[in-house]
Amino acid sequence: MENSYYNPKDLKKFAEIGEWDKALADKFFAWYGDVFADGALTAREKSLIALAVAHTVQCPYCIDAYASDCLQKGVSNEGMMEAIHVAAAIRGGSSLVHGVQMMNKVNKLSM
Amino acid sequence: MKSLHAQNKPLAEPAEQLAILAGAPFLEGQLPTFQNQLQSIGQWPLTPKKLEIFQVNLGYMCNQVCQHCHVDAGPDRKEIMTRQTMQACLEAMARSGAHTLDLTGGAPEMNPDFRWFVEEAAKIGVNDFIVRCNLTIVVANKKYNDLPQFFARHQVHVVSSLPYYEVQRTDRQRGEGVFHKSIEALRMLNAEGYGMPGSPLKLDLVYNPSGAFLPNNQQGLEADFKAALFRDYGIHFHQLFAITNMPISRYLEYLLASDNYEDYMDTLVRAFNPAAVENVMCRNTVSVGWDGRIFDCDFNQMLQLPCSTKAKHVEQLSPEDWNNRSIVVASHCYGCTAGSGSSCQGTLTNA
Secondary structure (H helix, E strand, O other): OOOOOOOHHHHHHHHHHHHOOHHHHHHHHHHHHHHOOOOOOOHHHHHHHHHHHHHHHOOHHHHHHHHHHHHHOOOOHHHHHHHHHHHHHHHHHHHHHHHHHHHHHHHHHOO | OOOOOOOOOHHHOHHHHHHHHHOOOOOOOOOOOHHHHHHHOOOOOOOOOOOOEEEEEOEOEOOOOOOOOOOOOEOOOOOEOOHHHHHHHHHHHHHHOOOEEEEEOOOHHHOOOHHHHHHHHHHOOOOEEEEEOOOHHHHHOHHHOOHHHHHHHOOOEEEEEOOOOOHHHHHHHHOOOHHHHHHHHHHHHHHOOOOOOOOOOOEEEEEOOOOOOOOOOHHHHHHHHHHHHHHHHOOOOOOEEEOOOOOOHHHHHHHHHOOOHHHHHHHHHHOEOHHHHOOOHHHOEEEEOOOOEEEOOHHHHHOOOOOOOOOOEHHHOOHHHHHOOOOOOOHHHHHHHEOOOOEOOEOOOOO
């Protein structure tokens, strides 16, 4: 067994998931490629969304991949930081907004 | 900051660089060598096409010491082309039928015979006469302030590096203060008509990544650069060329010091694009060193990889000899074939 759950070299082996189920992997990678192509949103905008989501799901592979991709696509450092603040704001906000639920419950139970 | 050469760093030596490029991960078979890659697509040995471009390196002296420089250029480099060698270049170019003259360095303008060479070259009827100007030289000293007028007088096509449209990434790669000096020089060039919409005075910019990553789509970057430089500084230019950094010299040193070398080589190899091999610049270009020696490209020149022709000096260069050679390759060549491909004229494919 590896002595760490995450190894940076494993990111390059992503395609190897196809060795155990090629049909599903092929479908996934084809769909993934289409998702990130230029469309109504540019590939650059999609890369920034991916970077923000990567921080939300806290996937180190995705953070490596989309920090590199954003750099390659010419996104400024400030642009990348703003994107992850958006992710952080949603994460923080999503906790805090449940405060209303907490208040509702407390109010219902209180005299 | 000094050049690797002035610091007596082992990586100043081409042999040291070539040993690294031939070592792991290529030696251990983790990655295919460039020769193997060419064999797998039926392009070995790599052969030339019609010679179109004369790229002449006027010397390694430069007013900047950029982190990524494949020449290891800087103020401390004294290698400089003589007027006699310049004359031999002009004669060789006339008999070669090449249509483009591309002057590079270092900062080619720092060669004391630069203006003489430009004036003589302009007389021989070059279709496209490129000077690779680092921009800051224009404002480095009063004696260079009239370069925009001088370039315009000789219809020179100015190609200049600007790795990003913001200060931080530019200065980290090219040195403190370089971005603002470059903007000042671009304004002077624009004032002379260079880069203006519809102007015949061509001003193109070169983008190369300020780190261990590949350039993105050239057209997309060009649109970003045009929008940002006009919005923030009122600057115009014509085209943007996206160039991949070559894993040699100072950029190789950076890759090794930042522990990015193996990942970068892996990225280059994974991005190998057989379509780019069709148009790599070594196939239609001759690179002439400051001392008159000829090479397959400027990168091979810096690695001191001699070309396979009988003649090794521009004085003896014959089109027949040149057009029948096999091109010398090594692992750094992956830099020209990654993604959309890379050359001094930007990307090589529409991919």
